Amino acid sequence: MQFASLGSGSAGNSFLVKQNKSLLMVDCGFAIQDIVSRLDRLNESPENITGILLTHEHEDHVKGAFRLANKFKIPVWLSYGTFKMCEKHMIKSYEIDLNIIDSHNTFEIENFIIQPFPVPHDAREPIQFTLSDGNHKLGILTDTGSSTPHIEKMLQKLDALIIEFNHDLSLLESSEYTFSLKKRIRGKLGHLDNQTAAEI
Numbered sequence: 001m002q003f004a005s006l007g008s009g010s011a012g013n014s015f016l017v018k019q020n021k022s023l024l025m026v027d028c029g030f031a032i033q034d035i036v037s038r039l040d041r042l043n044e045s046p047e048n049i050t051g052i053l054l055t056h057e058h059e060d061h062v063k064g065a066f067r068l069a070n071k072f073k074i075p076v077w078l079s080y081g082t083f084k085m086c087e088k089h090m091i092k093s094y095e096i097d098l099n100i101i102d103s104h105n106t107f108e109i110e111n112f113i114i115q116p117f118p119v120p121h122d123a124r125e126p127i128q129f130t131l132s133d134g135n136h137k138l139g140i141l142t143d144t145g146s147s148t149p150h151i152e153k154m155l156q157k158l159d160a161l162i163i164e165f166n167h168d169l170s171l172l173e174s175s176e177y178t179f180s181l182k183k184r185i186r187g188k189l190g191h192l193d194n195q196t197a198a199e200i
């Protein structure tokens with residue numbers, strides 16, 4: 001199994017996970033031209049993508065997802081809550097194979113066994129994933145405001161973990177961000193702080 005980041009941060013998030021000919025994209029937070037050129041840098045093309053998994057509806061995770069899926073006929077897997085929040089942004093003429101997933105049930109896409117799990121984040125039904133090819137297991141934990149016993153259980157016995165954490169609590173407090181933005185970042189539904197990520 002191989003994985004690569006096409007970019008992460010508030011400007012856009014997208015990861016690739018590959019096993020033989022199966023290529024999964026987790027989130028697509030870049031515009032379609034941008035994602036195509038980022039794929040090209042890794043010698044991949046949209047035609048090779050087996051499926052797109054979405055974690056939640058925030059723009060930096062879904063921006064180009066539906067245009068890409070429609071243009072290149074790539075099936076999409078997402079939670080019902082994410083689907084409802086994204087539905088209004090989907091153009092009626094799009095013909096996308098949408099697969100609504102239960103946030104607790106494993107499912108398979110070609111060689112991959114995928115386990116979604118719910119996370120606390122300020123979205124409608126946010127999830128994160130582990131992906132296994134039978135030999136190796138990769139965990140992905142990007143947007144979550146805090147850790148939970150369930151998250152820690154899901155992340156046991158991994159071979160690799162992609163984890164995003166983005167703030168130091170004391171630096172955040174002394175920053176010039178507005179009070180409401182500070183509150184969102186450090187809240188239980190925002191993003192992980194460095195200390196909590198280290199504990200996981």
Ligand SMILES: [Zn+2]
Pocket residue numbers: 056058121123143
């Ligand atoms: Zn988010």
